[in-house]
Amino acid sequence: MPTETKPKLDSAAEKRLARQMTRDAVRKSAPKLHAVVKYPDPVLAKKGEVVTEFTPELAQLVEEMFDSMYAAEGIGLAAPQIGISKQITVIDVSFKERPEEKLVLINPEVVDRRGKQVEEEGCLSLPEIHEKVQRDAWVKVRAQNVRGEFFEMEGEELLARAMLHEIDHLHGILFIDRLSRLKRDLVLRRIRKLQKNGDW
Ligand SMILES: [Zn+2]
Numbered sequence: 001m002p003t004e005t006k007p008k009l010d011s012a013a014e015k016r017l018a019r020q021m022t023r024d025a026v027r028k029s030a031p032k033l034h035a036v037v038k039y040p041d042p043v044l045a046k047k048g049e050v051v052t053e054f055t056p057e058l059a060q061l062v063e064e065m066f067d068s069m070y071a072a073e074g075i076g077l078a079a080p081q082i083g084i085s086k087q088i089t090v091i092d093v094s095f096k097e098r099p100e101e102k103l104v105l106i107n108p109e110v111v112d113r114r115g116k117q118v119e120e121e122g123c124l125s126l127p128e129i130h131e132k133v134q135r136d137a138w139v140k141v142r143a144q145n146v147r148g149e150f151f152e153m154e155g156e157e158l159l160a161r162a163m164l165h166e167i168d169h170l171h172g173i174l175f176i177d178r179l180s181r182l183k184r185d186l187v188l189r190r191i192r193k194l195q196k197n198g199d200w
Pocket residue numbers: 122123124125165169
């Protein structure tokens with residue numbers, strides 16, 4: 001006697017079951033997306049709180065941060081950018097190409113750095129603004145994962161820049177704060193113009 005066949009259902013029951021399965025599938029596949037806050041939201045200028053509790057809710061938030069980052073077409077997102085002032089950031093410089101490169105940094109700290117690189121940066125909280133920023137060429141970062149375990153991560157080029165950009169967010173620093181005074185003033189003037197035109 002087969003043991004893995006479905007019991008026979010009448011058509012009304014079958015339809016109910018099909019509707020339920022569709023609802024479940026929608027619930028599982030629809031991620032909760034967080035809106036990204038823009039400059040000059042004060043949360044972006046605050047130092048994030050250190051995370052001390054590594055709960056299932058934290059793991060859930062991290063997944064939502066990845067989903068929100070991908071939806072906004074970013075390769076990095078820090079919790080303050082979704083209005084949560086905590087030391088959590090997610091990075092994927094491969095943008096979904098290589099899932100093994102998805103990186104979660106909780107309470108990260110730069111423990112070693114070498115060299116210099118100057119490349120153009122952008123930020124989900126500063127749409128349309130792109131400027132060259134000087135960063136370390138190579139960094140070693142110590143952080144905790146979603147389970148609270150400490151690990152070290154080394155990166156160069158784009159990965160180094162992404163980690164430094166995101167760690168800056170956790171300390172209330174935006175990439176425009178790393179520009180020369182003159183360049184920063186020009187950027188701020190441009191933002192004020194965009195705000196005035198309702199484009200910000
Ligand atoms: Zn940013």
